[in-house]
Amino acid sequence: MPAPIRLRELIRTIRTARTQAEEREMIQKECAAIRSSFREEDNTYRCRNVAKLLYMHMLGYPAHFGQLECLKLIASQKFTDKRIGYLGAMLLLDERQDVHLLMTNCIKNDLNHSTQYVQGLALCTLGCMGSSEMCRDLAGEVEKLLKTSNSYLRKKAALCAVHVIRKVPELMEMFLPATKNLLSEKNHGVLHTSVVLLTEMCERSPDMLAHFRKNEKLVPQLVRILKNLIMSGYSPEHDVSGISDPFLQVRILRLLRILGRSDDDSSEAMNDILAQVATNTETSKNVGNAILYETVLTIMDIKSESGLRVLAINILGRFLLNNDKNIRYVALTSLLKTVQTDHNAVQRHRSTIVDCLKDLDVSIKRRAMELSFALVNGNNIRGMMKELLYFLDSCDPEFKADCASGVFLAAEKYAPSKRWHIDTIMRVLTTAGSYVRDDSVPNLIQLITNSVEMHAYTVQRLYKALLDDISQQPLVQVASWCIGEYGDLLVSGQCEEEEPIQVTEDEVLDVLEGLLVSNLSTPVTRGYSLTAIMKLSTRFTSVNRIKKVVSIYGSSIDVELQQRAVEYNALFKKYDHMRPALLERMPIMEKSASNGPTEIVQTNGETEPSVEPKHPPPVTQPANQANDLLDLLGGNDVVPVIQTTMPTKPASAGGELLDLLGDLSLSGGPAPAPAPSVPTSQPPFLLDGLSSQPLFNDIAAAAIPPMTAYNKNGLKIDFTFERANPNPNIAVITIHASNSTEADMTDFVFQAAVPKTFQLQLLSPSSNVVPALNQGTVTQVIRVLNPQKQQLRMRIKLTYTLKGSPVQDLAEVNNFPPQSWQ
Amino acid sequence: MSSYNAFSLFLRMLSATHSFLSSSFMLLFSRQGKLRLQKWYVPLCDKEKKKITRELVQTVLARKPKMCSFLEWRDLKIVYKRYASLYFCCAIEDQDNELITLEIIHRYVELLDKYFGSVCELDIIFNFEKAYFILDEFLLGGEAQETSKKNVLKAIEQADLLQESGGIDEEELEE
Numbered sequence: 001m002p003a004p005i006r007l008r009e010l011i012r013t014i015r016t017a018r019t020q021a022e023e024r025e026m027i028q029k030e031c032a033a034i035r036s037s038f039r040e041e042d043n044t045y046r047c048r049n050v051a052k053l054l055y056m057h058m059l060g061y062p063a064h065f066g067q068l069e070c071l072k073l074i075a076s077q078k079f080t081d082k083r084i085g086y087l088g089a090m091l092l093l094d095e096r097q098d099v100h101l102l103m104t105n106c107i108k109n110d111l112n113h114s115t116q117y118v119q120g121l122a123l124c125t126l127g128c129m130g131s132s133e134m135c136r137d138l139a140g141e142v143e144k145l146l147k148t149s150n151s152y153l154r155k156k157a158a159l160c161a162v163h164v165i166r167k168v169p170e171l172m173e174m175f176l177p178a179t180k181n182l183l184s185e186k187n188h189g190v191l192h193t194s195v196v197l198l199t200e201m202c203e204r205s206p207d208m209l210a211h212f213r214k215n216e217k218l219v220p221q222l223v224r225i226l227k228n229l230i231m232s233g234y235s236p237e238h239d240v241s242g243i244s245d246p247f248l249q250v251r252i253l254r255l256l257r258i259l260g261r262s263d264d265d266s267s268e269a270m271n272d273i274l275a276q277v278a279t280n281t282e283t284s285k286n287v288g289n290a291i292l293y294e295t296v297l298t299i300m301d302i303k304s305e306s307g308l309r310v311l312a313i314n315i316l317g318r319f320l321l322n323n324d325k326n327i328r329y330v331a332l333t334s335l336l337k338t339v340q341t342d343h344n345a346v347q348r349h350r351s352t353i354v355d356c357l358k359d360l361d362v363s364i365k366r367r368a369m370e371l372s373f374a375l376v377n378g379n380n381i382r383g384m385m386k387e388l389l390y391f392l393d394s395c396d397p398e399f400k401a402d403c404a405s406g407v408f409l410a411a412e413k414y415a416p417s418k419r420w421h422i423d424t425i426m427r428v429l430t431t432a433g434s435y436v437r438d439d440s441v442p443n444l445i446q447l448i449t450n451s452v453e454m455h456a457y458t459v460q461r462l463y464k465a466l467l468d469d470i471s472q473q474p475l476v477q478v479a480s481w482c483i484g485e486y487g488d489l490l491v492s493g494q495c496e497e498e499e500p501i502q503v504t505e506d507e508v509l510d511v512l513e514g515l516l517v518s519n520l521s522t523p524v525t526r527g528y529s530l531t532a533i534m535k536l537s538t539r540f541t542s543v544n545r546i547k548k549v550v551s552i553y554g555s556s557i558d559v560e561l562q563q564r565a566v567e568y569n570a571l572f573k574k575y576d577h578m579r580p581a582l583l584e585r586m587p588i589m590e591k592s593a594s595n596g597p598t599e600i601v602q603t604n605g606e607t608e609p610s611v612e613p614k615h616p617p618p619v620t621q622p623a624n625q626a627n628d629l630l631d632l633l634g635g636n637d638v639v640p641v642i643q644t645t646m647p648t649k650p651a652s653a654g655g656e657l658l659d660l661l662g663d664l665s666l667s668g669g670p671a672p673a674p675a676p677s678v679p680t681s682q683p684p685f686l687l688d689g690l691s692s693q694p695l696f697n698d699i700a701a702a703a704i705p706p707m708t709a710y711n712k713n714g715l716k717i718d719f720t721f722e723r724a725n726p727n728p729n730i731a732v733i734t735i736h737a738s739n740s741t742e743a744d745m746t747d748f749v750f751q752a753a754v755p756k757t758f759q760l761q762l763l764s765p766s767s768n769v770v771p772a773l774n775q776g777t778v779t780q781v782i783r784v785l786n787p788q789k790q791q792l793r794m795r796i797k798l799t800y801t802l803k804g805s806p807v808q809d810l811a812e813v814n815n816f817p818p819q820s821w822q
Numbered sequence: 823m824s825s826y827n828a829f830s831l832f833l834r835m836l837s838a839t840h841s842f843l844s845s846s847f848m849l850l851f852s853r854q855g856k857l858r859l860q861k862w863y864v865p866l867c868d869k870e871k872k873k874i875t876r877e878l879v880q881t882v883l884a885r886k887p888k889m890c891s892f893l894e895w896r897d898l899k900i901v902y903k904r905y906a907s908l909y910f911c912c913a914i915e916d917q918d919n920e921l922i923t924l925e926i927i928h929r930y931v932e933l934l935d936k937y938f939g940s941v942c943e944l945d946i947i948f949n950f951e952k953a954y955f956i957l958d959e960f961l962l963g964g965e966a967q968e969t970s971k972k973n974v975l976k977a978i979e980q981a982d983l984l985q986e987s988g989g990i991d992e993e994e995l996e997e
């Protein structure tokens with residue numbers, strides 16, 4: 001039997017194949033040869049054959065028939081065999097195969113082998129892919145090796161222990177004794193892997209973390225090691241571009257982060273070294289920046305003093321100016337994480353961030369956009385919006401929807417004037433009109449309706465936009481609606497804000513009819529335009545033309561359109577007496593209840609107070625017609641109104657909440673005074689003389705006992721109460737969410753709804769991550785207005801992600817203590 | 823659930839259970855998308871590995887030269903760098919430091935370079951098992967086990983000697 005061909009020979013041969021078919025043929029031939037060789041239990045060439053099989057496996061061909069052969073190689077006494085055998089095991093076997101367990105005994109023997117390179121192979125394999133059963137069986141061996149004086153083995157044992165702990169967390173305790181003097185090693189390999197092991201233990205177990213903080217005094221030890229690394233002279237063995245062992249430095253910084261988190265003493269102990277690293281690290285190469293980056297992450301996460309935090313943010317600011325795009329990328333990512341907590345510091349770098357909008361890299365652009373929106377406030381709105389609109393014009397389609405939504409939200413919150421607001425909306429609709437989200441159309445219509453004095457200007461601008469372009473559906477829909485509502489203003493040339501255009505009724509109807517017939521219009525748009533035409537029948541004089549159009553569409557193929565036309569037809573005939581009333585101008589619309597988390601930035605101290613107490617917001621009832629609105633504009637009964645601001649996320653929580661509640665409605669619309677037209681960042685509590693921060697000084701409030709509102713699946717939510725001073729009708733509830741499971745709950749959102757007689761305002765949460773194992777709480781303030789002193793009831797909705805799976809739950813809260821609502 | 827959603831959920835569960843790994847996997851591939859090395863630090867079946875590889879390779883190859891070395895791909899952070907005709911691509915976790923991962927990749931390339939002497943793609947094709955051996959002396963379970971270039975190369979050298987001598991030495995080899 002000729003010897004099987006050598007590995008390199010095979011590789012050379014296969015590479016000469018000119019087609020996929022030719023390659024497959026060669027592979028099949030060789031596999032057949034290998035199979036028969038395996039069947040003959042050929043010991044000599046088993047290693048060679050398995051190596052060839054591994055090559056073919058990398059090309060994508062099946063190699064499962066070699067799995068057992070790997071085991072035989074591992075069991076062999078020859079080092080070559082073991083080397084290939086273990087490699088094969090790591091490539092072909094994984095813990096899903098039963099065959100995998102057969103390795104356990106071999107690994108056990110090899111862990112105790114007299115040659116360290118064999119022991120190394122076994123440790124590597126176990127640490128790379130050992131299953132939980134294997135880890136359980138072999139943990140003792142690993143623990144033994146963790147205590148050896150042989151640093152080659154000790155470092156591998158440490159990482160192997162990390163794997164064991166990940167697979168079988170209960171075994172963590174047994175490795176504790178062996179960690180005792182790991183950090184007194186001089187060998188960098190052992191130091192590095194030991195820090196990794198300690199990190200793993202501290203991250204997994206708060207008890208371990210506490211133990212290492214207090215009993216082992218880990219922080220001073222780490223600080224000492226880090227200091228030595230920085231201060232020591234050139235060490236050729238560990239040097240990377242003038243920096244001594246950057247890998248170790250980074251891992252130490254990361255462990256310090258975990259130790260310093262939520263712990264004042266530890267944070268203080270590491271303050272100096274962090275400042276030292278932050279100021280002394282060489283930044284000309286990536287390696288220095290990698291260390292600085294880790295330092296910044298640590299500073300931001302521990303309880304560092306404000307000077308250090310500012311230093312960290314300034315480092316990020318410098319990163320933003322770096323030529324290296326990778327550095328700019330990590331800077332933007334980090335700034336995005338800190339913008340909520342260190343808002344003012346990040347604001348200082350606003351112009352650099354805005355410049356990044358012009359970057360060529362998609363990821364950098366996206367982050368710059370998100371960060372820019374987070375930085376918009378009442379002071380910089382005009383400048384920022386200019387940049388963002390420019391970005392909207394020129395960015396890739398994948399950004400346009402998010403950017404448009406962001407612009408709308410920012411405009412709604414901070415618009416310096418109604419005219420500016422309308423102009424901004426127009427700009428978005430005309431430049432990115434097709435990318436605007438569907439829910440923008442009703443939101444914009446509501447906005448426009450409520451900006452009463454801008455109607456003439458708005459309809460004129462929209463009309464002009466339609467003349468240019470009817471392809472962008474959201475624009476067309478909003479425009480149709482407006483023309484239907486305010487067409488009379490259009491033809492009478494009433495616009496004050498700009499030069500009124502001269503347009504006749506026929507011209508307007510031409511445009512609307514053009515929408516009906518155009519191929520570009522979607523069925524929804526056609527519906528809008530037909531309705532608009534109909535509305536004009538009470539505003540225009542050329543009713544006959546409208547009647548004709550409507551009757552034509554009575555036989556439209558589109559069922560929706562047909563139905564509308566038929567009903568409108570009926571309005572002309574049998575129900576003509578109702579037509580004027582039905583088609584009247586729409587009243588000011590209420591804002592729908594959006595009880596999701598509000599933006600933190602709303603009152604960052606830099607926005608101007610915006611509420612004019614002269615015209616208190618009128619209270620409108622949903623059923624009222626426009627006539628009643630005229631009555632209420634005098635503004636008699638003033639009821640303090642709690643207005644919630646829009647959540648930052650484009651997908652508003654408002655819609656879902658309406659389902660949750662049925663029909664809670666917040667009454668109140670903006671006064672027709674020159675105040676910003678939309679719910680502003682300052683809640684109208686100002687009308688009551690309440691500051692935006694409720695005063696918690698009411699002694700009576702201290703008597704309200706706290707309660708547990710929800711306790712399920714490890715998530716517990718407690719309510720504590722205060723009375724807002726001086727309005728005793730407002731209860732201020734603080735929720736405290738804690739998590740007793742082993743994993744963090746991320747993307748945590750708390751929503752609440754109350755019955756109709758109450759009004760509710762939800763302020764921003766402290767965070768949206770509830771740390772595992774009760775390591776911290778998320779707090780959020782709810783203000784409930786209860787003028788009728790009814791019994792407080794609440795329905796809450798909780799959403800979060802736990803271990804990668806989304807979780808959602810609804811609950812009723814009925815156990816409020818009587819003092820909270822009486 | 824569409825296949826994308828199911829897959830993405832799978833990957834999120836994956837990264838959730840292996841939440842503290844520095845490196846979930848490392849791939850080396852050519853500019854034509856041919857795989858030259860694959861090291862997986864998380865348990866996945868062959869089918870899943872092939873799917874991830876295929877899609878990730880496509881995504882990375884589509885990147886333009888001016889783009890940065892990091893991208894988000896299905897809930898994972900990907901760090902990649904091209905050296906001559908080979909792409910080195912690592913998947914890391916959310917809290918990992920992308921910049922130091924670039925250094926890890928660079929260190930591996932330096933090790934290959936020292937070992938093979940001005941390494942090129944052909945070296946790795948014809949000596950793939952050695953590329954694995956070197957990687958396994960540098961990283962273990964996704965983390966660096968040795969930060970000294972010299973020590974990694976020395977260990978490989980000794981192991982190679984052991985292999986050549988055809989057996990296992992009686993005496994324990996000192997480091």
